Amino acid sequence: MKTNGTYDVIVVGVGGMGSATVYELANRGLRVLGLERFDIPNDMGSSHGVSRIIRLAYFEDSSYVPLLRRSYERWRELEEASGESLLQVVGSLDTGKEDGEVVRGSLESCREHDLPHEPLTSAEVARRFPGCRLPEDWMGVYQPDGGFLLSERCIVNHAFAALERGADVRAREAVLKWDCTGSGVRVETSRGSYEAGSLVISAGAWTGPLVPSLDRLLTPERQVMGWFQPRRPELYTPGALPVVIGEFEEGSYYSFPVFGVPGFKIGKFHHLNEATTAEGLDRDCREEDEAALRQAVARYFPDANGPTMALKACMFTNSPDEHFIIDALPGFPNVFFAAGFSGHGFKFCSVVGEVMADLATRGETAHDISLLRLSRFESVA
Numbered sequence: 001m002k003t004n005g006t007y008d009v010i011v012v013g014v015g016g017m018g019s020a021t022v023y024e025l026a027n028r029g030l031r032v033l034g035l036e037r038f039d040i041p042n043d044m045g046s047s048h049g050v051s052r053i054i055r056l057a058y059f060e061d062s063s064y065v066p067l068l069r070r071s072y073e074r075w076r077e078l079e080e081a082s083g084e085s086l087l088q089v090v091g092s093l094d095t096g097k098e099d100g101e102v103v104r105g106s107l108e109s110c111r112e113h114d115l116p117h118e119p120l121t122s123a124e125v126a127r128r129f130p131g132c133r134l135p136e137d138w139m140g141v142y143q144p145d146g147g148f149l150l151s152e153r154c155i156v157n158h159a160f161a162a163l164e165r166g167a168d169v170r171a172r173e174a175v176l177k178w179d180c181t182g183s184g185v186r187v188e189t190s191r192g193s194y195e196a197g198s199l200v201i202s203a204g205a206w207t208g209p210l211v212p213s214l215d216r217l218l219t220p221e222r223q224v225m226g227w228f229q230p231r232r233p234e235l236y237t238p239g240a241l242p243v244v245i246g247e248f249e250e251g252s253y254y255s256f257p258v259f260g261v262p263g264f265k266i267g268k269f270h271h272l273n274e275a276t277t278a279e280g281l282d283r284d285c286r287e288e289d290e291a292a293l294r295q296a297v298a299r300y301f302p303d304a305n306g307p308t309m310a311l312k313a314c315m316f317t318n319s320p321d322e323h324f325i326i327d328a329l330p331g332f333p334n335v336f337f338a339a340g341f342s343g344h345g346f347k348f349c350s351v352v353g354e355v356m357a358d359l360a361t362r363g364e365t366a367h368d369i370s371l372l373r374l375s376r377f378e379s380v381a
């Protein structure tokens with residue numbers, strides 16, 4: 001069969017992780033092809049909606065902190081290369097009950113990794129950040145390095161930088177089939193076929209259908225982000241309010257000061273608990289979506305509880321333990337994947353690009369990704 005091109009590495013999916021991987025490989029002088037089924041960037045997967053939180057005080061597991069430090073460095077390098085501001089530092093505030101998972105985990109990360117931080121009572125939170133109101137006996141952990149990334153701009157700039165370094169990047173070209181050949185891999189798309197020494201699969205919520213052996217470890221889940229017009233805008237500017245993670249009675253929420261859309265942005269982890277498929281996602285936003293977000297705005301950010309400015313659906317792709325899955329694909333030499341980012345992956349794209357480039361070229365990485373290996377699921381695989 002005719003081949004439309006031969007590369008060192010092919011990357012499937014040029015979203016958050018894929019754009020960073022294509023850039024990293026091109027930056028190392030490799031011949032790389034990035035294939036994206038929709039547009040670059042697009043609002044079909046997991047990376048749209050203007051902004052994503054980045055924070056060092058990592059309640060999910062303190063072992064992410066070294067990867068996070070590297071990821072900050074790499075975002076700053078991308079900003080330098082592109083001349084565009086992509087990372088806004090506004091501080092992060094992790095809130096909830098003192099013995100809750102968020103506050104405990106955030107404090108543990110700060111202490112273990114010697115991160116500057118301030119534990120704040122709810123009264124102190126109200127004084128420092130009057131846009132946020134917590135119940136009396138709750139607390140906050142303020143960490144000054146937290147902030148947010150402009151997610152679509154990060155993808156665009158990774159793609160630009162990759163193109164400048166000689167990468168071949170193609171949108172509106174879906175990978176339909178891939179397989180190993182004697183010496184590498186072969187990929188068939190909606191427009192042709194290509195060969196390469198190795199393959200990186202970073203297809204987000206579509207990874208399961210593309211890699212059947214991973215399918216049952218990956219559950220796409222519908223999410224909705226909402227933007228609400230503050231009644232007192234001065235309390236919700238970057239500078240007046242950090243990014244806030246809240247382990248509230250109504251569920252766990254994440255929020256951003258006003259930026260890019262004229263509204264205070266908020267989302268609820270696991271939203272309405274709706275498992276979906278990438279193809280079957282209901283992209284319409286309904287009254288109950290808005291209600292799930294507005295209940296937290298009304299109680300914890302009362303001066304932001306004005307008219308709705310925007311609602312957008314998006315997908316998490318959850319792994320069974322909500323840690324990422326990054327590894328070589330068993331049984332397929334030269335095939336590697338980055339998946340299962342479980343709603344907290346974007347901040348890591350820049351370092352994941354580096355990890356995937358290491359794996360695709362050397363089969364190993366110096367980064368500690370032991371928490372993220374596929375082998376932890378052997379008992380269920």
Ligand SMILES: Cc1cc2nc3c(=O)[nH]c(=O)nc-3n(C[C@H](O)[C@H](O)[C@H](O)COP(=O)(O)OP(=O)(O)OC[C@H]3O[C@@H](n4cnc5c(N)ncnc54)[C@H](O)[C@@H]3O)c2cc1C
Nearest residue numbers: 013015016017037045046053175204206314341345346347
């Ligand atoms: C509402 C919401 C809020 C979030 N908030 C945060 C946050 O504050 N901080 C944070 O760090 N993370 C956050 N996340 C998680 C983070 O956004 C994701 O972990 C990250 O975007 C995943 O990147 P990805 O590259 O895996 O997926 P995507 O960016 O979706 O990229 C996958 C790409 O692969 C393409 N593709 C799929 N199949 C094929 C194919 N066959 N051929 C070619 N291309 C294909 C898709 O079109 C897509 O563009 C949030 C996620 C959501 C949904």
